[in-house]
Amino acid sequence: MQGASSDNARLAWVCAAALAVFLVWLATASATNTGIGFFYAVPIGLATWWFGRRAGAIAVAACTSLYILGGLIHPVTNFAAALSVRVVAFAVVLLVVSLLRERVAVLEHSAEELEAIRAALTPSNLPDLPDVDAAAAFVPSQFGVSGDFYLLTNGPDGSTVAIVGDVVGHGPAAARLATFVRARFAAFAAATSDPAELLTLANGALVDRPGNGHELVSAVCMRFHGGESRLSWAVAGHPLPLRLPELEEMRCAGTTFLLGAGPELRLTNAEVPLRRGDGVVVYTDGATDVRRGGELLGAAGLTRMLSPLAELPAAALVARVEAAILEWADGPIRDDLCLLVLKPEG
Numbered sequence: 343m344q345g346a347s348s349d350n351a352r353l354a355w356v357c358a359a360a361l362a363v364f365l366v367w368l369a370t371a372s373a374t375n376t377g378i379g380f381f382y383a384v385p386i387g388l389a390t391w392w393f394g395r396r397a398g399a400i401a402v403a404a405c406t407s408l409y410i411l412g413g414l415i416h417p418v419t420n421f422a423a424a425l426s427v428r429v430v431a432f433a434v435v436l437l438v439v440s441l442l443r444e445r446v447a448v449l450e451h452s453a454e455e456l457e458a459i460r461a462a463l464t465p466s467n468l469p470d471l472p473d474v475d476a477a478a479a480f481v482p483s484q485f486g487v488s489g490d491f492y493l494l495t496n497g498p499d500g501s502t503v504a505i506v507g508d509v510v511g512h513g514p515a516a517a518r519l520a521t522f523v524r525a526r527f528a529a530f531a532a533a534t535s536d537p538a539e540l541l542t543l544a545n546g547a548l549v550d551r552p553g554n555g556h557e558l559v560s561a562v563c564m565r566f567h568g569g570e571s572r573l574s575w576a577v578a579g580h581p582l583p584l585r586l587p588e589l590e591e592m593r594c595a596g597t598t599f600l601l602g603a604g605p606e607l608r609l610t611n612a613e614v615p616l617r618r619g620d621g622v623v624v625y626t627d628g629a630t631d632v633r634r635g636g637e638l639l640g641a642a643g644l645t646r647m648l649s650p651l652a653e654l655p656a657a658a659l660v661a662r663v664e665a666a667i668l669e670w671a672d673g674p675i676r677d678d679l680c681l682l683v684l685k686p687e688g
Contacts, residue, residue, distance in 0.1 A: 352392045359385035360405055367412040379409045379428050383435045390439040398436040405432060468494050471502045473568025475687050477656035479664040481679040483628065489516030489559075490626045490678035491524045497535025497565060505531075505540070506682050507561035508580065508626040510600065523548065523559050523601070537563035537576035538609040541601065545578070548602035559601040562624050566616060568686060573616040576609045581630070581641070585614065586621030586685065587652035589645050621656070621685035623648060628677035634670055643670070656683040 363381045370378060382405035390398030406429055418424050468476060471494065478492050489509025497503045505527050509516040526547045530540050540563045548557060560580035566573045575583065575592065579600035582591040594612040601607070616622070625644065632639045647666045651659050660681050667679060 349393075352388070356385045356389045356392070356401065359388060360401070360408060363405075364408045364412060368415060370416075379412070379424070380431060382406075382409060382428070383432060386432050386435050387439045390436055391443055394443070395436065395440040398440060402429075402432045402436055469496065471496065472500060473687050474502045474566060475656045475685040476502070476504065477660045477683050479660040479679070479681045481628075481664060481668065481675060483512070483675055483677045483679075489520040490628060490680040491520045492624075492680060492682050493524055493527050493531070494682075495528060495531050497531060498533060499535055499567070501535045501565050501567040502684070503531045503535050503537075503540070504564045504566070504624070504682060504684055505561060506580070506624040506626065506680060507559055507601075508628075508678075508680070510558040510560070512677070519557050519559070522551070523561075527561075527563075535565045536611065537565050537574055538611045541576050541578045541609055542607055545601045545607040546605070549605050557602050561601055564622065564624070564684065566684065566686070571615060571617050571686065572613050573622060573684075574611045574613045575622075576611050578607070578609065579603075581625060581627060584623040584625075584645070584648065586623060586683075587619070589623075589648055589652060592622070616686055618686050619653075621652075621683060623659075624682045624684075626678060626680040628675060628679040629667060629681055631677055632667060632671040632675050632679070634672040639667065639670060656685050659683050 360382065363378065363384070366381075367378050386398055386401045386405055389401035406425075409425065409428060413421050413425070468478065476494055478494070480490065480492070489511060491507050493503070493505040495503050505524075507520065507523060507527075509520045509523070511519075523544060526544050527540060530543045534540060534543075541561060544559075544561065548559065551557070558579075560578060562575065562577045562580045562583055564573055564575040564583070575594070577583075577594055577598050579598055582593060584590065585592050592612065592614060595610060598609070599607060630639055630641050630644050644663075644667070647663050647670075648659075651662050654662065660683050663681060664679065668675070
């Protein structure tokens with residue numbers, strides 16, 4: 343009902359604008375009204391913008407008829423030539439406004455699509471996790487959305503599975519690839535909670551993806567079970583997690599490669615004890631690649647920001663460090679900023 347009322351109001355504005363131009367024509371001496379007919383472009387533009395190209399064409403026909411009627415009342419010198427010039431002008435207005443309208447519609451659709459992708463990649467509501475205090479922070483880059491994502495879910499054995507990843511590249515294409523990879527991780531995590539196996543399965547899905555042009559993704563995968571008080575994890579080309587409260591990098595044996603680089607990916611799990619008071623911070627390079635002037639924050643700068651916050655609960659920690667990074671940067675961040683904190687409870 344409200345939409346119909348709005349359309350009726352807009353139609354009234356179009357008709358009123360056309361009628362106003364016609365009345366001004368009638369009220370003006372014929373010697374001075376030469377350019378008034380061009381103002382019919384206003385109702386034509388409004389009709390096209392609000393209702394589309396077809397409505398704009400109808401407005402062109404109606405305004406041309408009003409111009410002819412006005413010319414009969416106040417004769418115009420070289421009327422045929424004057425009419426031809428105005429019809430061409432009306433057609434140009436119709437074409438330009440309709441193209442602008444279509445372009446805006448495409449941009450709005452793209453913005454809505456990217457917002458939906460962002461919500462899927464970094465959901466604001468986290469699932470209930472047994473014996474785990476977890477929180478995540480995400481700030482999109484100045485480009486709107488890139489390829490960072492995280493996943494927190496329950497493994498088939500009652501454990502918590504946490505994954506943070508980053509697609510190599512920026513923009514909508516990277517975001518769509520991130521959506522693909524995250525969906526595969528979620529599907530695989532329903533059957534296994536082994537970090538190395540999850541990363542290997544995701545690598546296979548990337549390599550076998552139709553049209554794969556060496557699409558690369560870095561990721562960290564972690565498994566924590568409260569009854570075991572141990573964290574097992576594996577990494578594929580991603581910045582190493584930080585152990586709380588010491589803020590030391592959690593190193594693993596062997597080399598690591600980006601997902602999607604090739605079919606052969608051999609990973610092994612690393613394990614560390616994780617008890618109450620401990621924790622782990624996982625981040626993407628958007629948290630360290632921020633700049634102030636010519637200075638790069640880097641891993642050392644992130645560690646300095648985390649140091650006084652290490653004992654805080656997960657939600658407070660990610661909120662405080664996110665605010666600190668954004669305050670330190672001297673402009674919009676050029677890459678997604680993604681942080682995930684996981685701490686044992688009980």
